[in-house]
Structure formats: structure tokens, C-alpha cells
Amino acid sequence: MAVILQSLPQEAALTKIEYEGPRIALYSRNPTYLTQNSQLVSNMVNTIKKRIVIRTDETIRKPQPESSRIIEDAIPKDVGISGTFFDPVLGEATVFVRKPWMLAQVGDEFDNLELAEKTGWKVRVRKAPRDLSTVASMYRILSETATERTRFFREVGDKIFRDPLIESAEASLMTLGGFAEIGRSCALLSTPESRVLLDCGINPSAKDSLTALPRFDVAGINSDEIDAVVLTHAHIDHTGFLPALFKYGYKGPVYCTEPTMLLMGLLQRDYAARTGSTALYSDKDIDDAIMHTITLTSGIVTDISPDVKLVLYNAGHILGSTSIHLHIGNGNHNLVYTGDFKFGRTLSLENASWNFPRVETMIIESTYGGKEDILPRPEEAEAALANLISSTVSAGGHVLLPVPTVGISQELILVLDRFLKEGKIPPAKVLVEKIVSEATSVYEAYPEFLSRGLREQILSSEGTPFGSSDRFMIVDADALGSEPSIILAPSSMLIGGPSVRYLEQIAGNQNNRLVLLSYQAPETPGRAIQDGSRRITVNGREIELVCRVDKLDGFASHSNYDQLMQYVLRLRPKLRRVLVNHGERSKAQNLASSINKMFKIQTQHPLVQEAIKLL
Numbered sequence: 001m002a003v004i005l006q007s008l009p010q011e012a013a014l015t016k017i018e019y020e021g022p023r024i025a026l027y028s029r030n031p032t033y034l035t036q037n038s039q040l041v042s043n044m045v046n047t048i049k050k051r052i053v054i055r056t057d058e059t060i061r062k063p064q065p066e067s068s069r070i071i072e073d074a075i076p077k078d079v080g081i082s083g084t085f086f087d088p089v090l091g092e093a094t095v096f097v098r099k100p101w102m103l104a105q106v107g108d109e110f111d112n113l114e115l116a117e118k119t120g121w122k123v124r125v126r127k128a129p130r131d132l133s134t135v136a137s138m139y140r141i142l143s144e145t146a147t148e149r150t151r152f153f154r155e156v157g158d159k160i161f162r163d164p165l166i167e168s169a170e171a172s173l174m175t176l177g178g179f180a181e182i183g184r185s186c187a188l189l190s191t192p193e194s195r196v197l198l199d200c201g202i203n204p205s206a207k208d209s210l211t212a213l214p215r216f217d218v219a220g221i222n223s224d225e226i227d228a229v230v231l232t233h234a235h236i237d238h239t240g241f242l243p244a245l246f247k248y249g250y251k252g253p254v255y256c257t258e259p260t261m262l263l264m265g266l267l268q269r270d271y272a273a274r275t276g277s278t279a280l281y282s283d284k285d286i287d288d289a290i291m292h293t294i295t296l297t298s299g300i301v302t303d304i305s306p307d308v309k310l311v312l313y314n315a316g317h318i319l320g321s322t323s324i325h326l327h328i329g330n331g332n333h334n335l336v337y338t339g340d341f342k343f344g345r346t347l348s349l350e351n352a353s354w355n356f357p358r359v360e361t362m363i364i365e366s367t368y369g370g371k372e373d374i375l376p377r378p379e380e381a382e383a384a385l386a387n388l389i390s391s392t393v394s395a396g397g398h399v400l401l402p403v404p405t406v407g408i409s410q411e412l413i414l415v416l417d418r419f420l421k422e423g424k425i426p427p428a429k430v431l432v433e434k435i436v437s438e439a440t441s442v443y444e445a446y447p448e449f450l451s452r453g454l455r456e457q458i459l460s461s462e463g464t465p466f467g468s469s470d471r472f473m474i475v476d477a478d479a480l481g482s483e484p485s486i487i488l489a490p491s492s493m494l495i496g497g498p499s500v501r502y503l504e505q506i507a508g509n510q511n512n513r514l515v516l517l518s519y520q521a522p523e524t525p526g527r528a529i530q531d532g533s534r535r536i537t538v539n540g541r542e543i544e545l546v547c548r549v550d551k552l553d554g555f556a557s558h559s560n561y562d563q564l565m566q567y568v569l570r571l572r573p574k575l576r577r578v579l580v581n582h583g584e585r586s587k588a589q590n591l592a593s594s595i596n597k598m599f600k601i602q603t604q605h606p607l608v609q610e611a612i613k614l615l
């Protein structure tokens, strides 16, 4: 505090200095001065080695309706404001516009200094997605919990920046879920000072809670003894248990990217709704998780406890997905948890980052860790899909593509849009299930997380690359008409949800076609079909498949075997140990032995309920 006060002149009009979770917030009545003299702030950051953010003092913030009016008057009509949302805790107003390229922007801190001066709010300008409802519901939660969040941010800061009690560095990892299996990803990192949870998922296709939920019972800690939760990405097998953690007493922070926060809320609500009366948690618990989420920008070092620093890196798997880099103690140990990652470009995302400064231990996923898991190249997979669709649609049939809500769905929307434009398939209707469309809106709202090409396309034009053709229609588990169609609906493994209702409608006719495009977990109806069964039972109802069935790899949002090996090869720092997780036992074992043989690194493929000493 002394350094900050000494470095700032009177003009900075500093009113208070507060913790804002892992950051230090400087409140000012003249934020323009600090923004224009950004060198002052960078010098401070270099001296105190902590993140600093500039906030407008509450006393200069105009009431929200008045600020909205000022913003509407200042932004030319042509730019088209779709909505303005306020976060009173951060003093930020986010303005969603249809033509952002018409506005000059300042950059990260304040997009528009003039508007900040007039309203007293830090104004962020963003491109509006087609549907603002998911964004709006997030801001509603953030706004309604403003008082609690302010207090929460201060308490988190107090805990992170307390002096360490113990000098010696130690670290161990306990596997609670997602080891030698896929689903319920969760691991607990313990040091003498802190306990950090890495992901907090469930296995939605498991038959009982002993295999569906992370094994907190063997971890020997209460949920209020955890200091932080870090999430790699929004998929339910990585975040599905989080609201239950809050229900049972966790009150600490959750760290992830901003798109992950939005997408996990969407997926958790859908999961709770689908499990109905047996739901693990309520909407209130989901809101509670969102309220405690602190979003981070990739590539920035953040203190999350007295002895753990966190950096998130792009993982290329779904929007907002990251690999987690943890720096433990005073440079004593560096752990990377890859999460689900794609080491290879997809249509929507950039390749996973691999350029870590130091890594001693790596936890790597192995969904496609088997030697046989060499997937076809994207061009081959696309050509095969176009053929399957064309032949079915020409014969008057429907094509059902069971997909996860987030990930392959958005890739397929891009592919189908191109097929239609280039005439590679007949002009059939593409029916996109409502929740898939809502998730796609989050993709549209965060172009900075997309591949460079898509980002430029979204920011420089009014339309969207995600389904620009008028053949795309949003549906809600509707009855299919007689006109041929291509249907995108979750769940991807046919364990329930709209894809099953569509399957019931198309299964009885051999003119129709089911195409499995994503990973099918053991003991799911999707896996049974993939393995040759043509009679499945879902939620007690039997479906007989007379329709055609195909399996198409190549659209995977996970690295295939070669990409997993390439990734380890590319890592610059010398690894000391690799722990393989997130794969069926035989795949995890195969990847562990391949990495060991090829790179002469110690590898393990632990089961759930193991404790591993890292340091």
C-alpha cells in the first residue's frame, strides 16, 4: 500500500485500495489519468508483483438508467446497441453492439475513455451475439449478488495475500475422479498452505453415485477446507459437481475464463433440469457457483493462495477451455494439468498452447490415447459426412447427429453452413436444438477466444459464421416434419435429452440415418450402437434401429494419439513425470507406456482414490 500511495500523484484522485480477489483494485475519481499514464501502474505491478486493476470510485458513477441514456446518446444509431449490462462490483458497463468496427476503441482497460468520464463506469464494447439471453442471465446473477460479491472479493484477497505459515515446500495430489476413466474429472492438490481442486465434474452416464461423483469421501476434507477451485472448461464431466460443492458448504473462489463461466451455467442448468426430481442441486446452487467465480485472462500470472500461482493457457478443446499451470512454492515445482485439449487446429479454435516456461509434472488426458486412435484428417471426415448427408437427404430421409451441447456442435454448424453455401449437400433444413443454439451465442459473444479467421469475420461483419444460411432453424425437441432434415441435438451418447426423442422418431425407417461423431463412453446407448447393437434401452424405453447407422471420427475436439505424442515432444521444459488421466484404463495405460518409452520420462496412470507425492 505504501508503494502504491508513494507512486501516485494527486491527479490520480485515489480514494481507496481494496482486494478484488487475487487482484488489487485502485479506486479513483479520475480514472482517465491512470489510464493515460499506464506506465505508473506497470511500474507499481513490477515492484509489488501483484495484479492491479483500476476502478472508478462509486461516488462518480451515475445511476444505471442515466448511464445507459448517456451511452445511447454517445454511440451513433448505426452502430446498433443490443443491450447494456452493469456489474456494480467492478464498476463495469458492457455494451453489446451490432457493428463494433464503427467505434474507435482504446483497448483492454477502458474501451472508451470519454464514456467513462461521462458515466463514471468503465465501458467495455463487445460485438452482440444473435441471442443475448445467456449473457443477460449471467449479468442478472452478478448484479443481484453485488453486495455479497464485494465482501467475497475482499475475503478472498485477505486469504491469498496472508503470509505463509510454513517455509518447507511440499505438494501432493489426490485423484478423486477421471483417472483410468472418463467422467467426474477432479483432483485435489495439497500443499502445507493450501488445498486447490482441479476441476469438479460428474459422470452423467454412471449408474450409481459411487461412480458418478468425485470421491470427496476418501479425500478426508470438508468442502469448506478447500481454498480454491480451478476449472479447465465447461463440460459437465469437469464442472457438473461444482454447484453441489456450494450446496454442501464451499464458499471459496472458482477460477476459469469468462466463456467457461457462462457455458458451465448453461450446462449445469440443463443437467439439473434433465435429472428432474433426483437433481443433485437447484438453480440457486448454480447461481451460487457463478457468484463465486472469478474470471481470468489467459497468460496472466495470478496468486490463488499464499504458495500457489496460476496461469491459464488455451487448450483448443471448446470455447474458453484452458490448460492449468500451477507454480507451487517459491519456484519449487510446476504442475500442468492439460484438461481436455486439441493439439491441432479446428475450424473454430486455435491450437492448444504448449509453450510453458517450466513444467516438472504434467497431468495429460488420454481420451484417444490408444495406438489405434489415429483419426481421419478433417478434410476426409468432412467429405464422408457430406456424402452420408447427401445420399440420405436425396432419398427423403432425416440425418440425426447426436452432439455435445458445446464443442463438436459449433464445428458442425460451421461445416454444414459451408456445405450449404458450396452446394456440397442438397438444401435441406438444419434443425439446431435450442440449447445448442444458446451455447453458440456464447461463441459469438467471445470472438477473442476463437480462431483468428473467425474472430476477424465476426468483428468485421454484422452476420454470424455460425449458421448464416437461412436453412438453419432453432428447434425445441419438436416433432419432425416429412421434409428431409439434418438434426443437431444433445446428448451425444444418447443417454437422454432431445437426441433420444429424435432417434425415436427416425429409428424405424431405413431411409433415415444416425451418425455418431463423438466419443461414446462404455455402457452408454451410443457405445452399444457403435459396437453393433441395433436395439437399445433408454430410460426404460426400448428403441429398435432400422435406420442406417454410421460412425465418423475426425471431428473430435480431443487430440488423437499422434497429437498427444506430438504435444509432449514439443514441450520445451524437461518433464520429470507424467500422470495420464481422462481415458479408459487401456488408453491411459497405452499413452503412459508410449510416453515413457519414447521420451524416457517417468509415467503413471493412476486410478481414482490414489495419493501421489509431487514434491
Ligand SMILES: [Zn+2]
Binding pocket: 233, 235, 317, 340
Ligand atoms: Zn471436455
